[in-house]
Amino acid sequence: MLMILHSLEQSAVVRSISEAIAQLGSMKWPLLICSMLALALLLDRLFHLLVTRTHVSNQRMHRGLKNFQGKRQTDSQLAVWGAKKSLSRQLAELLHHHRDIPRDQREDLASIWIDKQERRLGTGLNILALISVVSPLLGLLGTVLGLMEMFSKIASTSQAINPSMLAQGLGMALMTTIVGLFIAIPALVGFHTLKLWRNHKIAFIVMLANQINLVIDGVGIATTSDSEIESERSAPIELAYSAVAGERRD
Template sequence: MYSILLSAGWPIWPLLIISIIGLAIAIERAWYLRQIHLFPKDSLERVFGVANAISQQKAVSEAEIGAIGQLSPITPLFTCILREKVAGSPADCALEELQASAQSTWFKLDRYLGALATIATVAPLLGLFGTVVGMIEIFGSQGVGSPQQLAHGISIALYNTAFGLLIAIPALAAWRGLRAMANQRQHECEEFTRQLFKKLYPHSADTK
């Protein structure tokens, strides 16, 4: 492996660095999105139980509402709706607060995915850059008649092209898979949030 890196020349090092970064992002996001518990056991029953109590104008403590926000990364959305209802906010104001809170939640689900997409785009370009460097080496070898320099230039051109594609293809596949997983989580979250909103504000329009 080390001999391959030497044959590929210095342009291979940026590719190696972004490949490590891309692998770390893919592993972290896959673990987070697969292991994340959007709705821990009995959490939905707990949320809707509090919603029922609020709808019936029963006393609900701030500590009880705040505890719901600690159940999972998306339950702060539920807490936002519950607090707005307790405060007596109209549906329009509650929906506005909910949308603001949702932006933070979606950011947690999408975190680093943009960087992974960038790596999938940049890797072939870095490979192409290495190919250009290799071609310069080849043309330079023709002036001095050095077979070793010619072979080195060919190695740089071919290895960097191959490495660029070898990084870009899995990175693109990982990004598409993780993007789909994040979208599925977001859809699940939106559906339960919509149900809770309609329960607390039965006469309002559906959330977008």
């Protein structure tokens, strides 16, 4: 009996969803495509940002910078920066491998690498922003087309027009606007959240690249605390690289 009631409930839910989709009219497929694409991009970018490790504790950073004072480093010494796929480890290996080249060339090399990582982490975010703009416009277009169809039917009928007929037609016409907003709001929030998260990771890598280059050049080891490192990432300090696009500053 419970299974029968459950199947009836499911069929009722499916039926209501299909009826709601049918009310979208000619805007049904564009809105469905926007919703599926936005969901796929949100899940994909969230997964990539979760698995991309960048942060290193202050203690491990101090040990890693101290190791850079030597000419040669073993894999075990480089492992202090994290796993092989960690951006901090990749950056440390890159700068260690090219430590003997002039500083300007080393900074250019790091800038190119940081820019590549920023573009990789931000893949699809612009499409997500575009969906957040286009979806409400598609919903508004569907509303206008629905109103035009409703008034055309009213003009062609010879019966008396009652409020229930108008209410039903308006409800169907406004459904596209509601669906467009339901797609646009999560897409817009997700775009800005993922972009801030991406910039936070890139800012840490920029700070780390500058510290490693200073140690390679014999300036010394930074011994700041985690809170001071956090403030450095948010403060407008003149660094060798830009935290936004990985560009060198003169």
